[in-house]
Amino acid sequence: MKKTIHIYTQYYFPISNAPANRIEKYVKALKDNYNITIITWMPNYPTGIKNKKYKWKSFLKETWPYWEKIVRTYEFATKNEWFIKRTLNYVSYMFSSFFYWLFSKKPDLIIVTSPPLFTAIWVLWLNKIKKVPYIVEIRDLWPESVVALWLMKKESLSYKIFSWFEKKIYNNAKKIIAVTKWIQKDIEKMWYDKVVLQYNVFDSSKIKLFSKEELEKFKNKYNIPENKKIFIYAWNHSKAQHLENILNLAKDYKNWEFYMLWDGETKQELENIAKKENINNIHFLWFQNKETVYKFIQLADFCITSLNNTKLFEDAVPTKTLEYLAYWKPVIAFLKWDLAEKINSYKAWLSYEKYNSNITKDIIDFEHKKETSIKLIENYFSFNSFKSNILQILSQTLWKK
Numbered sequence: 001m002k003k004t005i006h007i008y009t010q011y012y013f014p015i016s017n018a019p020a021n022r023i024e025k026y027v028k029a030l031k032d033n034y035n036i037t038i039i040t041w042m043p044n045y046p047t048g049i050k051n052k053k054y055k056w057k058s059f060l061k062e063t064w065p066y067w068e069k070i071v072r073t074y075e076f077a078t079k080n081e082w083f084i085k086r087t088l089n090y091v092s093y094m095f096s097s098f099f100y101w102l103f104s105k106k107p108d109l110i111i112v113t114s115p116p117l118f119t120a121i122w123v124l125w126l127n128k129i130k131k132v133p134y135i136v137e138i139r140d141l142w143p144e145s146v147v148a149l150w151l152m153k154k155e156s157l158s159y160k161i162f163s164w165f166e167k168k169i170y171n172n173a174k175k176i177i178a179v180t181k182w183i184q185k186d187i188e189k190m191w192y193d194k195v196v197l198q199y200n201v202f203d204s205s206k207i208k209l210f211s212k213e214e215l216e217k218f219k220n221k222y223n224i225p226e227n228k229k230i231f232i233y234a235w236n237h238s239k240a241q242h243l244e245n246i247l248n249l250a251k252d253y254k255n256w257e258f259y260m261l262w263d264g265e266t267k268q269e270l271e272n273i274a275k276k277e278n279i280n281n282i283h284f285l286w287f288q289n290k291e292t293v294y295k296f297i298q299l300a301d302f303c304i305t306s307l308n309n310t311k312l313f314e315d316a317v318p319t320k321t322l323e324y325l326a327y328w329k330p331v332i333a334f335l336k337w338d339l340a341e342k343i344n345s346y347k348a349w350l351s352y353e354k355y356n357s358n359i360t361k362d363i364i365d366f367e368h369k370k371e372t373s374i375k376l377i378e379n380y381f382s383f384n385s386f387k388s389n390i391l392q393i394l395s396q397t398l399w400k401k
Contacts, residue, residue, distance in 0.1 A: 003108040003398060004035045006101075008119050010093055012040040012070065016290045017236065018319045019113055019139065022179075022200060026111065027068050029387035030394070036068040039101065041075040041093045046236075046263040047287055048079035059100060071104075073097045090118040098122040102129070109174075109398055110134035117142040117162060120169045127172055135397060136169055137177040141186060170194070174397045180316045196393060202322035203383040204374075210295055218295045222259075222285075229256045231332075232300040234293045235320040237264030242308040245334040245355040247274060249304075250282040253360045258282040261293055297327045302363065306334035309353050322381050325349075328370030332363070346372045 007027070011020040027036055042054035054060065054072065062070040075093035078085040097119075110132055114120040123134050142162060153159065170176060170187065176195040178184035187195045210218075224230060233246055237260070247270065250258045260270070263286060271284040288296075297303060303324035307316055316335065324331050331349035347369070350362050 002033065002035045004037070004105075005030060005109050005111060005394075006037050006039055006107040008039050008097065008110060008112040008123055010041055010075075010090065010116055010119055011045060012038055012043075013064070015043050015045050017045065018200070021319050022137075022139070023113060025201060025203065025383060025386055026390065028203065028383075029390050031068060033391065034394070037107070038068055038070045039097050040070065040072055041097075042072050042077070044075075044077040046079065048077045050077055058096070071100065073100050090116040094118040094122045098125065101126055106130055106132060108132075109394070111137065113137040113139060114169075115140050115142050117165065117169075121165050124165070124169050124172060133174045133397065134172075135175045135177060135393070136173045137179065138183050138187065139179045141183055142166060175393055177393070182316075196389075198386065198389055199381060200317045200319045200322060201381045201383050201386040202319070202326050202377055204326055204377065205383075207326050208291070208294055210298055215295060215299060219299065224259075224299060225257060229301040230299055231256055231258045231302050231304055232261065232296050233258070233304045233306070234261040234297060234323075235305065235318060236262060237267035237270065239266060240308050241266075241306050242334070242354070243270055243306055245306045246304055247277075247279060247282065248355045249332075249359060250274075251277060251279050252357060254279075254281050256281060259296055260284045261288055261296060263287045294323075294327070297324060297329060300329055302332055303327075303329045304332045304334070307336075309336055317381065322377060325373040325377050325381075328373050330366060330368040330373075332359070346376045348373045348376050 007023060009019055009023045011017055012023055013020060023038070027038070030036055042050050042057060042060070044050045044054070057072070058074045060072040062072065064070065073093065073096040075096065076085075076088045076091075078089050101122075110123055110126065112120050112123040112134055114136060120136055123136070126132060127134055167190075170191050173194060176187055176191060178187060178195055178197050179200060181197060184195055184197045218224075219226075231246075231249075233243070235241065237243060241264075243260075243266065246258060246260070250256070258281060260267070260282065267284060267286070273279075274282050274284070303321075305318050305321040305324070307318070321331055321333065325348060333349050333351045334354060335351070336353045347367070350359070350366060352359060
């Protein structure tokens with residue numbers, strides 16, 4: 001008989017962001033060996049608007065996209081902006097999911113992904129009440145990442161409370177899965193025997209290629225020029241991304257066209273700066289669906305990823321970067337990345353800690369072969385390696401005496 005696993009995540013299908021995409025990999029990796037139930041919220045990210053199906057619901061059960069069970073619970077819907085409103089959003093989901101779980105059947109194991117840390121806090125409570133073992137996945141260190149983005153001070157009471165919960169969560173977890181090498185190193189200082197590293201990966205079977213006719217219609221719709229290099233950024237717009245890197249690149253090379261896709265709390269501010277400084281070759285397109293984003297990526301000459309130059313984001317592998325590579329696109333990566341030194345031989349991207357004026361020459365001279373991008377994913381970020389690693393971790397956890 002298959003064992004039962006509950007996965008707790010604030011974001012899941014049909015939302016397409018980093019945590020939702022990563023949890024989808026977990027489901028696909030585990031669905032043949034375990035009974036999976038996802039406990040998540042009513043989708044409204046990043047607009048804060050629920051569609052009719054979810055608008056007036058407190059609880060809802062669904063079954064998709066891999067025939068796993070999905071339980072959706074109430075949350076205070078808000079746009080991806082303003083720290084206080086987002087905190088209310090996290091807390092409301094925490095309590096509604098907690099109360100649902102109190103009256104549900106006990107699983108064999110819980111997997112919880114953080115941030116937000118609130119999700120892991122109530123899994124800690126469930127562990128104490130119902131004695132269910134759990135594995136916690138850490139994508140960012142909380143509350144340290146909030147401090148790094150100047151949203152909280154280390155001297156504050158909030159920081160002390162979150163730090164206390166963080167230690168309790170790690171102490172009681174059976175395993176801790178770190179998404180970056182830096183996170184692994186930090187947690188290893190006190191929980192060396194618990195933490196394992198698992199980078200983000202990409203499932204190449206998810207790639208959807210569009211015909212020339214479809215792309216021509218798309219170019220006409222968005223007035224994408226034929227005779228200019230096209231640069232795409234398709235990820236979250238927040239302080240963590242330090243997107244001034246892209247503004248500076250667009251400002252210094254106005255013969256190229258830049259398209260900023262997706263959404264976030266700093267997008268309006270960036271658009272205002274671009275208007276004020278007359279950077280007319282950068283275009284801010286607000287929320288788009290996944291198919292639109294993939295068409296832009298397929299048309300791009302270069303794709304861009306960017307992260308704040310802080311130790312907390314060292315060695316991070318944004319999922320969108322892997323999607324760029326899977327579409328055979330050369331990548332400009334603004335991030336501090338130890339791993340980049342190991343894989344520069346693939347010549348799949350240009351990597352910088354932050355923008356500098358020499359970048360434009362590097363871009364012009366860059367020679368890219370699409371097969372190098374595919375090899376890079378296969379050798380470092382393949383779904384098959386992820387599946388094997390996760391199944392081994394769960395086997396050790398569930399059958400450990």
